[in-house]
Amino acid sequence: MPGLIDCVTAALDARLSLDADRPVALALSGGGDSMALLHLAADWCARRGRRLLTLTVDHRLHRDSAVWTAFAGEAARDLGADWRTLSWDGPKPATGLPAAARAARHALLADTARQAGARVILMAHTADDIAESDWMRDQGATLGALRDWSPSPAWPQGRGLMLLRPLLTASRADLRALLRARNALWLEDPANADPRFLRSQARMALQSETPSFSSSSRGPTATASTIVEAMKSSPMIWSGLVTLPRAVPARTLAAALLSVSGQAAPPRSPRLTALHARLASDSEVTATLSGARIQASGQTLLITREPGRTGLPAAALPPNAPAVWDGRFEITAPEPGWSVGALKGRMASLAPVDQAIVKRLPASARPALPVLFRDADPRPLLAWRVAETRCLVAGRLIAAAGGIGHEDQLTHSSGETPPADLFLNRSGG
Template identity: 50%
Template sequence: MAAPDPRSDSGLATRVGARLDARLMREAEPPIVLGLSGGGDSLALLEIAADWARAHGRRLLAVTVDHGLNPDSPDWSRFCAEACARPGVDWIERRWQGDKPASGLTAAARIARHRLLAEAARAAGARVILLAHTADDIAEADWMRARPVEDGGSTLGRLRDWSPSPVWPEGRGLMLFRPLLGERRGDLRDFLKARGRDWIEDPANADARFGRSRARLALATGEGAVAGETPRPPAAFGVESLPLPLGEGFQVERAVGSSVLAATLLSASGGSMPPRHDRLDRLITRLRSGENFTATLAGARVEAEGGRVLIGREPGEFRRRPPADVALTPGVAAVWDGRYEITAAEPAWTVTAAAGRLSRLPDADRTVAATVPPWARPALPVLIRDGADGPILAWRKAEVRALAPRRLALFSGAFSGETTQEADLFRTIHGETSPADLFSHKDHHCGPG
């Protein structure tokens, strides 16, 4: 029998390689992470990405997550390690430790997988995680979204080829890249067969207890699909208005699109759970009606007055569940309240909320705080330490990076269909750091500290 021809891919490798070219840097030091389960989709992506990385001077790091849910998972991990050894790709395994929930296991496993991938990527210095979702995954997700009993779907919209990591704050600054989103599952397996490669078939894919498996079976038998229709990747998101950074929150127009609004609420709150569909729909109805109101949703406060809509951290939620104080280690960035990344140069500082401490700030700090809307001031980060006379704004003695502007910018780029690239993830954007003139007193003695 003739040897498999590695070039027999019907243009698949060329198409996917062009997508990698459009997003990723060449001859760059940071690695690219690839989520590898051992299934046909991720094995095909490994083959193509390994060829691309070798040709363009990039290091590829494959990460396999063992969820501990199948007795064969150790064998699957060994299979993945061997698959990576063949093209010389670095490989690591991460395990989902601890008790597993009795209900909602699929969703919990998905979040755990994203969290472990994000932690591995950040530890390696990567900014992009390659995932092997296909056009069939979009069709299955749409099938489930159309049936609320199966899955309510995300208010952040359909699968996209370029989207922020869904876990927070572990996934901050990380983008998920799905270069196979325009390809069919069957074509990927034909590609692997042509290369003489095997793959793992997860028995859960045929288990009707899981919504994804029911969707796959239904679509295979024609249920819920238009005859002759080929699942396609999502069209570019029609952005009606993009939020603009404004102090400690954002400003949007009343005609803001639902996915952009959901992303704005999530970014402003520092949370990780998007708003529910029904509550988001009610908020959009009120905004479109022209009503003046103040409301809360998903940990964010919405203030609509005339044509202006301000969105920021919800004070009530902040009081009910205040963020934990964080002791800062010099030179080590720490995330506080899901909204700020703070790095202190000196020891013994702790970051906490300004709530209850605003009146004790130095005069210059109170002047700066006055530039922020009153309802947002209690959620400002301040520094305290033993022996100090009172709190100071965190910007005085630490490098403070606001996470919300970049988080929203990454969402916005995904929604609008902009060809944002890996290189963009290493650039500072407007709103991440406060204007220098606000803290011109930073290096001078002004009050305690």
């Protein structure tokens, strides 16, 4: 098995830090792929001075799921890894169960990994998964491509977290051979053979074929460096606005709209294609899509949060614990009693010093800024004046565009803050 072990070692070495104190997380279902990854990752962590934190989600969809989960935990602990079980307790939908289970799984994995201090979650997708996804796409399914290194799809739970898939060039057969050679057992999930699910149909259709191997891409792309540069040169990214060169690829435009709007699902593809085509002309364009406003003028795009006619919902903030508002700002209130909402409709009651700060921003960037207020005193203050407030927009976009190549480039509490002197020595009262 040296080929497989060398490939996985190289994939982990390329992306992960050595001798770091924080754990590397691993999504362990107990199936053959993730059991093999458990063995390979445990070996790597022992050699490279890292802790391994394995996470198993019990979807509570099968009467034996607790037994399967316990089996995964025992295997992880036997190899010296920490292990936690997470359960999907929410109501289960009557249709679209695989997609709902997937979303719940990613959210649980991301929340737990982030809170444990991990920045990377290892996933055990294989070359067979790539072949199955291709087959499903041919049947009309809309699936993203499996990448060896990509941001967690859970938002906001996955902020500052990347997924690493070091087995994308390995076949399921090789992984099971590794487990047999180590006398290790694994589970076969009966859902994998359930013909109601497209994934199972793909498995059955491809059983006789050899999977096509993928080569994984490394390092930031040209687009990523353009975006990182554009972000760094914008002095106002703390406010959640994004400026980009007008000639961005559609994929980058989608990532920018998603990041600026703070939403969890990307814009629908026909509307995105239509907007991208409009931007190809030289004319001025103003449009809204998926909760974002896009203004194209000359060679520059300004993308800001569109609060809509009804505005953005207000929320009470827990004291001394980071809470994400509108998928864009991580806010830690210093004491109980504070709520957060959008500036829209509250500009006139802002203190003049805060009004002066707001007026430095383009008009479209103002209404969705976060303001804090108390029940007893509804006069708003810009969030930065009261609470530690980090903007998640730029970090999310840079990660989505491929601008993060290594675990070291992720900071755990990622997010942009305003220049140190902007809110200094000025009373908002």
